[in-house]
Amino acid sequence: MTTTSLLEIRNVYSGYRGVDILQGVNLTVDKGEMVVIIGPNGAGKSTVLKSIFGLATVRQGEIHFGDRNITRLRNDRVVRLGLCYVPQTENVFPSLTVQENLEMGAYVRTDDYSAQLEKVYSLFPPLKEKRKQAAGTLSGGQRQMVAMGRALMVDPKLLLLDEPTA
Ligand SMILES: Nc1ncnc2c1ncn2[C@@H]1O[C@H](COP(=O)(O)OP(=O)(O)OP(=O)(O)O)[C@@H](O)[C@H]1O
Ligand SMILES: [Mg+2]
Numbered sequence: 001m002t003t004t005s006l007l008e009i010r011n012v013y014s015g016y017r018g019v020d021i022l023q024g025v026n027l028t029v030d031k032g033e034m035v036v037i038i039g040p041n042g043a044g045k046s047t048v049l050k051s052i053f054g055l056a057t058v059r060q061g062e063i064h065f066g067d068r069n070i071t072r073l074r075n076d077r078v079v080r081l082g083l084c085y086v087p088q089t090e091n092v093f094p095s096l097t098v099q100e101n102l103e104m105g106a107y108v109r110t111d112d113y114s115a116q117l118e119k120v121y122s123l124f125p126p127l128k129e130k131r132k133q134a135a136g137t138l139s140g141g142q143r144q145m146v147a148m149g150r151a152l153m154v155d156p157k158l159l160l161l162d163e164p165t166a
């Protein structure tokens with residue numbers, strides 16, 4: 001693929017248990033660009049994101065991140081490349097504290113991530129206040145902050161947010 005796009009999804013067919021939900025999806029995200037997917041409930045928006053992270057089965061087509069072909073790459077490998085994902089639901093570890101959730105986001109890092117942790121707390125002040133509280137005791141929006149903060153712990157090149165306005 002001869003492109004400078006950060007993310008490129010080309011002609012992707014993917015879905016669950018042999019049924020294709022996506023049928024020939026194309027999408028590109030360039031550096032510095034913000035791309036929004038809009039569609040009715042059940043249209044397949046989340047499936048686009050899940051296809052990138054190996055949570056839906058890609059039967060045909062290709063997904064590239066920078067110069068890497070990441071089609072069907074294991075999701076921990078995708079994260080190591082700097083592409084992170086905030087799921088729509090079940091996006092925190094409820095029994096872990098807020099801070100432990102954020103630290104889980106840094107599990108692929110081998111360097112000191114304390115500055116990044118402070119950065120996340122400055123973006124989401126309510127999380128600092130509740131850092132010792134179990135994430136399962138937070139409100140829906142606060143959990144979304146934890147999930148976003150966790151994804152930001154690797155300082156990603158590209159962040160994929162499923163229903164960020166929630
Ligand atoms: N794990 C799954 N197994 C089987 N079918 C699924 C699975 N997840 C989603 N689907 C189906 O795939 C289709 C698209 O779902 P998807 O979650 O991608 O929609 P969406 O556009 O994100 O909707 P919403 O706006 O409600 O979040 C739906 O028909 C749904 O029933
Ligand atoms: Mg969805």
